[in-house]
Amino acid sequence: MKHEDAISNHSVERYLLGEMLEDEQGIFEEHYFDCRICAADVTDGTRMMMAGRVVAAEDVQPSNVIPMRGSRFRWFPSAAAASLIFGLLGGGAGYRLAQVRHEHPTELVRVVRIDTGVFRAGTPGDVPTVRAGDELRFDVEPDDNALQYAARITCGGKLQSRHGISREMAADAISLRLGELPAGRCELVIEGVREDGNRFAITSSPFNVGER
């Protein structure tokens, strides 16, 4: 990454806001570890975000509170890398960590082959049931407006995990290793991420999580 690119892409702000996918984060980190300007900017920004959290928590008023989730989402690449097993990961950042269990993954979204030869995510006729540790396999419906894709799993309306999917990755079927999820109804939501960072809905697929 060139410094001009970092500036024009608002990389520092996007990094601080947690907008970057894992691959993109890695590329930007490679840049700012050797770029004194971006390094100072990222450090100052982090300082502000950390102090901001403390200050904002001190003077919380009803008008500026966004309901916090019960558990704070933390992006742990270990778990992320361990649970997302992409077909194209060999060409990625090299974070291939998980020992793949050789069990048949659950097809979350029924794969429908359409005339163009592109795999398209469809609506499942019946809702599959999975268990923690299972693999879910799904396709991402390609969309020209998407620079990349974002997948998230929610259970009972509560966010459980988020995953970034590059266009390259989305070209193949994606396997997602499930971590601990509460038993009950959950949903996999796929969104497209436009160049400006805004998102739009693509598919939403329900599944049940069974008791252990």
Add this chain to the structure above:
Amino acid sequence: MDLFAFDDLYVRRLKEHDRETEDHFDKYFRSLLFVKLRKRLPAQDIDDMTQDVFAGVLARLEELRDSRKLGAFVLGFCNNLLLERYRKESRTEPLNEVHEETIPGKSNTEAELLNEETAASVRHVLSSMRDRREADILRAIFLEDEDRDEICRRFDVDAQYLRVLLHRAKKDFKAAYRRKSKR
């Protein structure tokens, strides 16, 4: 911003254990490693990981081909150590993506970054914003720094708006922080 360059002289001084250069190396990369690791490791593990990175880098400086790429060399070490840690974790812990912060802790670097001046500077930024709504959005970013979509929906703004707002706030914060630090 410090005036220095990662060059052959800098690396040679590191190899020779020049005190001043080692101090600079420690200060510079400790902050950067903290920024990288704060969302990836529990707070109490960050200092240990940072020490491991430093020890590894300093022991293997001979392998650094291009002195200008010292930062990438440090980052590479850090990534390898993280990878190793994840491998161990994946063998012993269930795969899980939402981690509760069960153990309260603070790394030394976090304590250094968070001080009276930083808090006062943030208060100054928030209080000097003319648009009350913008201050509310900024507070929301600070409080809930994970889910931007929710903030965008609530305040009816887009991602670009948040970036610009954060950029301006960061600029004001830096100016306020420099002033307060000089006092």
